[in-house]
Amino acid sequence: MRDDIERLLDRLVHASVVERVVISFAALFAAILIGGVLVFISGGFASCRTGLDLAGMTFCYNPMQVYYELFLGSLGHPLGGNWSPMNYSLATTLRQTTLLIFAGLSVAVAFRAGLFNIGTQGQLIVGGLLTAVTVLFAASYVPGGFVGTVLLVPIGVLAGAIGGGFYGAIPGALKAYADANEVITTIMLNFIAVGVTSTLLSWRFQDPDSANPQTRPVPEYAEIPNVPFVGFSGRMDFSLLALGFAAVLMIFVAWLLARTSFGYELRTSGVQPEAAAYGGVDEKRMTVASMTLSGALGGIAGAFWVLMQHGYWLENVPPLGFDGIAVSILAGNNPLGVGAAAFLFGILSSGSRSINTATDVPPELVGILSGLIILFVAMPEFFRMIGRRFVDVDDAAPARSAGGEADD
Amino acid sequence: MVRDRRRFLYGTGVAGLTALAGCVGGFGDEGEGEDTNVGMVYATGGLGDDSFNDMAQQGVLQAEEEFGVSFDEAEPGSVGDFDGAQRSFAESGDYDLVSCIGFAQEDALRENAEEYSDQNFMIVDTVVEADNVRSYVFDEPAGSFLVGTLAGLLTDTEFAAGDGETNPDESTVGFVGGEESPLIESFHAGFEAGVEHANPDAEVLSSYVGDFNDTGGGQETARLMYESGADIVFHAAGRTGVGVFQAAESEGRFAIGVDDDQSMSQEDYADVIVSSMVKRVDEAVFTAIESVIDDAFEGGEVEELGLEDDAIENVYGQSIGDEIPDEITEEVESTRQQIIDGEIEVPDEL
Numbered sequence: 001m002r003d004d005i006e007r008l009l010d011r012l013v014h015a016s017v018v019e020r021v022v023i024s025f026a027a028l029f030a031a032i033l034i035g036g037v038l039v040f041i042s043g044g045f046a047s048c049r050t051g052l053d054l055a056g057m058t059f060c061y062n063p064m065q066v067y068y069e070l071f072l073g074s075l076g077h078p079l080g081g082n083w084s085p086m087n088y089s090l091a092t093t094l095r096q097t098t099l100l101i102f103a104g105l106s107v108a109v110a111f112r113a114g115l116f117n118i119g120t121q122g123q124l125i126v127g128g129l130l131t132a133v134t135v136l137f138a139a140s141y142v143p144g145g146f147v148g149t150v151l152l153v154p155i156g157v158l159a160g161a162i163g164g165g166f167y168g169a170i171p172g173a174l175k176a177y178a179d180a181n182e183v184i185t186t187i188m189l190n191f192i193a194v195g196v197t198s199t200l201l202s203w204r205f206q207d208p209d210s211a212n213p214q215t216r217p218v219p220e221y222a223e224i225p226n227v228p229f230v231g232f233s234g235r236m237d238f239s240l241l242a243l244g245f246a247a248v249l250m251i252f253v254a255w256l257l258a259r260t261s262f263g264y265e266l267r268t269s270g271v272q273p274e275a276a277a278y279g280g281v282d283e284k285r286m287t288v289a290s291m292t293l294s295g296a297l298g299g300i301a302g303a304f305w306v307l308m309q310h311g312y313w314l315e316n317v318p319p320l321g322f323d324g325i326a327v328s329i330l331a332g333n334n335p336l337g338v339g340a341a342a343f344l345f346g347i348l349s350s351g352s353r354s355i356n357t358a359t360d361v362p363p364e365l366v367g368i369l370s371g372l373i374i375l376f377v378a379m380p381e382f383f384r385m386i387g388r389r390f391v392d393v394d395d396a397a398p399a400r401s402a403g404g405e406a407d408d
Numbered sequence: 409m410v411r412d413r414r415r416f417l418y419g420t421g422v423a424g425l426t427a428l429a430g431c432v433g434g435f436g437d438e439g440e441g442e443d444t445n446v447g448m449v450y451a452t453g454g455l456g457d458d459s460f461n462d463m464a465q466q467g468v469l470q471a472e473e474e475f476g477v478s479f480d481e482a483e484p485g486s487v488g489d490f491d492g493a494q495r496s497f498a499e500s501g502d503y504d505l506v507s508c509i510g511f512a513q514e515d516a517l518r519e520n521a522e523e524y525s526d527q528n529f530m531i532v533d534t535v536v537e538a539d540n541v542r543s544y545v546f547d548e549p550a551g552s553f554l555v556g557t558l559a560g561l562l563t564d565t566e567f568a569a570g571d572g573e574t575n576p577d578e579s580t581v582g583f584v585g586g587e588e589s590p591l592i593e594s595f596h597a598g599f600e601a602g603v604e605h606a607n608p609d610a611e612v613l614s615s616y617v618g619d620f621n622d623t624g625g626g627q628e629t630a631r632l633m634y635e636s637g638a639d640i641v642f643h644a645a646g647r648t649g650v651g652v653f654q655a656a657e658s659e660g661r662f663a664i665g666v667d668d669d670q671s672m673s674q675e676d677y678a679d680v681i682v683s684s685m686v687k688r689v690d691e692a693v694f695t696a697i698e699s700v701i702d703d704a705f706e707g708g709e710v711e712e713l714g715l716e717d718d719a720i721e722n723v724y725g726q727s728i729g730d731e732i733p734d735e736i737t738e739e740v741e742s743t744r745q746q747i748i749d750g751e752i753e754v755p756d757e758l
Contacts, residue, residue, distance in 0.1 A: 088499045092492060211511050211534065211589050212487050235523055237491075309488075316486035356482050357447070357496050363454075363483050 009387035012380060023380045031376035035369040036063035042365055061361050070369065073354025074347040089350055091236035094243055095309060097339075097346035101246040102301035103324025104331060104338035105253050106164075106294045111333040112257060113290035114270035119171060119186030120298040121321025122193030123164035127299025128306045129197045130163030131156045132313035133205060135218045135306075144221050152222040153307060160303025161296040167193065168295015169288055176284035182291070190321075198315055205313075213315035224308040237309045247339065249300075254335040266290050298324070330378045332385070348373065444504045444701050446471070446479040447497030448693075449490065451510030453620045453646035454483040458673035459666060460646055460689060464509045464532065466668075467693025475701050491516040498524040505530060505700045507693055511591045517541065528705050530696040532689055533591060540707040542699075544692035547714030548591070549598030549756040550747050551685040552642070554715075554722040555664045556581075556602020557743045558683055559640040560610050561736045562662070569728040570679030572662045574639040582613040582633035584652050586620040586645035594756045595644035595666075601755050605743070613638055617648050626651025634659040640682065642666070653677035671725035678727035686721045688713070716748045 015023065043051065043061030051058040072079060076087030103120055110117035135156040142151050171185040198213070207216040224239040226232060231240045257263035268276040269286045277283045301320055306313050327345055331337030348370040355366050448468055450461045461483075471477045480503075482493040490513045497506045498520055506527060508517050511534035521529055521538035528540055535543040559581040566576045583599050585592040600612050613633045617625040626648035630641050634655060641656065642664040643649035649666060656663040657680050665671065665684030674681070692713065699705045713719030722740060724732060746752045 088495060210515055211591065212515060213587070214487075214515075235519070314488050316488055318486060318488060353482070353492060353496055357480050357493075357500075360481075363485075 006390065009383065009390060012384050013387045015384070020380070024377055027376040027380060028373060031373040032067055035372045036067065038372075039063045039066050039361065039365065039369065046360070048360060061359065065359055066355055066361055066366075066369070069354045069358050070351035070366075071347065073358065074349075074351035086232050086236075088236055089354060091232045091238040092353065093343075093346040093350040095236075095238040095346070096349045097342045098238070098243045098246045098308070099301055099305055099320050100323055100327050100342035100345050101250055101338055102297055102304060103320045104327030104342050105250060105335055106297035106301065106321075107324045107328035108331065108333045108335055108338055109253060109257075109266075109297060110290060110294035111328060112270050113266045113286065113294075114273060115172075115175070115287065115291060115294070116183050117168070117171075117186055117291065117294045117298075118183060118325065119168065119189050119193075119321075120294070120301070120324045121317070121319060122186070122190035123167045123295040123298030124302035124305070124321045125190075125193045125197055125317050126167040126302070127160035127162075127164030127295075128302030128317065129200065129205075129215070129313045130299070131160040131303040131306045132215045132218060134159035135222050136205075136216060139219050139222055144219065146221075148219065148221040149225050152218075153224060156218075156222065156307050157300060157303045160299040160301075160306070162299070164299015164302060165292045165296035168298065169292040172288040172291025172295075175291070176287040194317075201313075201315055207312065214310075215313045217310075217312040218307070220311070222307065223311050224304065239308055242304055242308050246304075249297075250335055250339055253297075257335060262289075326374055326378065329382060329385075330374065332381045344373075344377070444475065444477040444697070445502055446477055446697055446700075447503040447506040448479055448481045449493045449497070449506065449508050449513065450481065450483050451512060451620070451646070452484060452486060454485075455481070457620075457647040458670065459649065459668060460687075461509060462673065463668045463687070463689040464507070464693050465690075467690035468507070468697065470690065470694050471697040475697070477697060477701070487512050491520065494520045494529075495524075498527045501527075504528060505697060505705070507696065508532070509689070509693075511589065528700060528707065530693070532692055535710050538708065542696055542705065542707055543710045544696070545710060545712055546687050546689075546692075547712065547720050547754075548644075548685075548687065549594050549601075549754045550715050551687065551720035551722065552595045552598030552644070553602035553605070553747065553752070553754045554740060554744055555642055555683055555685045556599040556604075557606040558602075558722065558732075558736065558740050559599075559642060559664060560603035560606030561739060562682065562732070563610055563639040564607060565733065565736065567732070569682075569731040570725075571657060572660050572680045572728075574662070575637065578637035578639065579607065579610045580613060580633075580637040580639065581610060582630065582638040582641035583615075584626060584629050584633070584641055584643040584645050584649065585614070585616040586648055587618060588616045590757075592616070592644050593758050595642075597755045597758045599642050600758070602743075605752070606739070617645060620646030620648055622648045623651040623654070627655045630655035630663070631659060634661045640664060642685075650674065650677075653680060656680040665725075669723045669726070671727055671729070678725060680728075681725040682728060682732065683722055683724045686723045688719045688721075691719055715744055 039061050040059060040063050043059040044057045046060040048060035051060040074089055074093045076083060076089040106120045107117055135152050138152060138155050142148050171182045171189060174180040174185050175182045201213060205215045207214055224242050226239045227241060232238050265281045265286055269281055298321060323345055327338055327341040330341035352366045352370060355361055356363055446468055453461055455461050468479050484490050484493045494516055497503050506529050508531040514534045514536055517529060517531055517536050521536060521541045525540055530542045532544045563574060563579050563581050567574045581603055583596050585596055596614060603610050603612050615629045617629055626645055630652040633641055640662040641652050643652040644666050652663050653674055657677055662682045663680050665681050667687050669686055670684045671678040671681040747754060
């Protein structure tokens with residue numbers, strides 16, 4: 001029995017890239033199958049005017065329709081008539097993808113350094129508020145129009161990165177110098193972030209013209225601009241430039257981890273802290289540095305949430321930071337994989353809305369369907385991560401002198 | 409063998425694709441185009457709150473029954489999601505009316521009304537000035553004033569009914585709000601003024617839970633109030649208010665419901681709900697749909713609904729309302745008349 005499990009884990013750990021992709025798609029298919037049965041059965045317990053009558057029961061929900069909406073609805077129904085690639089559903093999908101790339105990178109960087117950063121959400125909240133406040137403040141000193149955009153957007157993103165980075169450095173320092181478990185401190189700091197920002201908002205930054213808890217809107221020229229002619233329209237709250245920036249950042253982080261000495265030290269501290277320390281890595285500094293970098297990426301997610309989606313900071317921050325954890329695990333903590341995982345999450349989030357409006361399936365059930373897909377697709381990667389602790393990774397491949405496997 | 413399997417796969421694939429093409433519609437979908445189609449965007453408490461949102465759904469269900477309209481619903485989870493929910497209805501162009509339930513949708517709707525100027529919208533509880541939006545606002549302060557009068561009178565009376573009883577030695581009542589916002593504060597202001605009007609010596613405890621969806625928080629808050637002597641607690645807190653009823657039940661005191669007759673919608677707590685300040689959100693939704701069907705939809709108008717239209721009512725509890733002494737109900741009724749006649753000025757701000 002034990003041997004069997006070991007053999008299975010071994011197989012999983014040593015699966016090639018192609019095998020892993022095939023496994024992912026098989027898992028996706030299985031999730032859809034199980035979810036479809038679930039939707040169909042729950043339709044039997046719902047009440048509706050018209051449905052499919054079968055064996056004395058009326059089934060209200062059509063699983064085919066649900067998955068059609070989930071996957072094609074999120075792209076704006078490309079098989080239907082008058083499809084335009086610049087439609088709002090696709091903009092929603094890509095907006096979510098962009099934000100989750102930042103959040104996913106944040107979690108992935110910490111993971112690779114051997115730290116479990118659950119505080120991306122808090123770093124995102126703090127970074128977002130700092131972005132909004134800084135831009136609002138700076139806007140009164142900066143001319144409007146194009147010059148304003150060129151100055152204010154980088155200032156805003158930088159402010160978000162600094163805010164998030166600082167907020168990420170706190171648990172890093174606590175871990176390095178007080179030996180406080182980063183899982184616990186980051187969770188706690190999430191709550192503190194919510195409380196402090198909410199207090200700050202009502203103390204000083206609340207928009208007096210709005211009934212909702214939010215800051216004043218930043219000037220329009222301070223929002224992330226769109227590419228003229230080929231981009232999505234300004235009111236779609238999505239910018240191709242932002243997605244481009246996310247892609248560049250993704251490649252940069254991958255390069256940083258794989259090709260620089262900082263990245264090498266970061267990864268060795270993650271895999272084997274003692275060996276890293278023996279090799280001359282300042283362990284404490286590395287912990288603080290990687291948490292700061294992770295927090296800064298979370299803060300950037302907050303900055304883009306403010307400057308691209310809303311134009312102001314809202315007290316009800318969606319759980320992008322927590323989704324970032326799932327994105328990172330799904331991507332096997334590989335910075336380049338984060339893009340694909342974030343895209344899947346984008347599809348699920350935009351498709352859920354499409355299901356909501358087009359069918360009577362309740363949002364809770366849609367949440368279960370998305371959850372099933374994530375669970376199934378992430379599980380093999382998750383077992384790989386666990387499996388690596390029990391299976392000797394290097395028995396198949398000869399040891400390398402630098403960097404190890406690129407995809408570990 | 410291999411070939412058979414391949415042929416089988418190919419066959420299933422083709423059959424599957426063909427089936428897929430015809431299968432992506434809903435079961436038993438009726439033909440499109442004949443019906444009036446309504447999109448509902450609910451407030452963040454979501455359906456099943458037995459209060460505000462369910463009330464709005466009543467309106468569209470009634471329209472479904474009477475006019476055969478079809479409708480789709482969206483339940484955004486947070487304020488940031490309103491924009492997207494409204495847009496996905498407006499974007500499709502399939503909806504004759506998009507109903508936005510709740511004041512929190514104001515900002516999103518102001519932008520969307522401009523963007524989709526051909527789309528008819530309605531909004532409840534706040535005003536959006538645009539030619540394609542019809543706004544419905546209710547005179548909540550007046551209704552809260554009425555239930556405040558009732559609470560102020562009842563707290564000094566020795567009254568036991570159902571599962572609760574008052575403590576005539578303590579002249580204290582309570583108010584539990586959801587999120588702190590001008591709208592909820594207007595409930596609070598009206599209630600406080602009503603208590604003051606009926607019973608100048610009474611003390612009003614008040615607290616905001618900060619959430620319309622936090623039953624546990626509502627229960628905790630209300631329990632503190634009951635423990636410090638409150639006989640009756642009025643809530644304006646959506647699903648959070650269910651916690652107020654739970655606390656009333658366990659402490660053996662009374663509560664006042666909001667938005668719909670909660671002694672019916674929250675039957676389990678009928679023995680502690682003396683009354684509810686009913687706000688006919690369903691009426692607003694229904695009339696808006698009706699006007700669209702009659703081709704009489706007038707955007708840019710603000711409809712103010714109050715006591716005189718019976719759009720705001722004080723409805724006594726189904727189970728224990730009858731036991732309230734007549735002199736109290738008579739006084740409440742005369743207060744109602746005085747408000748309608750303009751003899752009592754009800755404040756709408758704290």
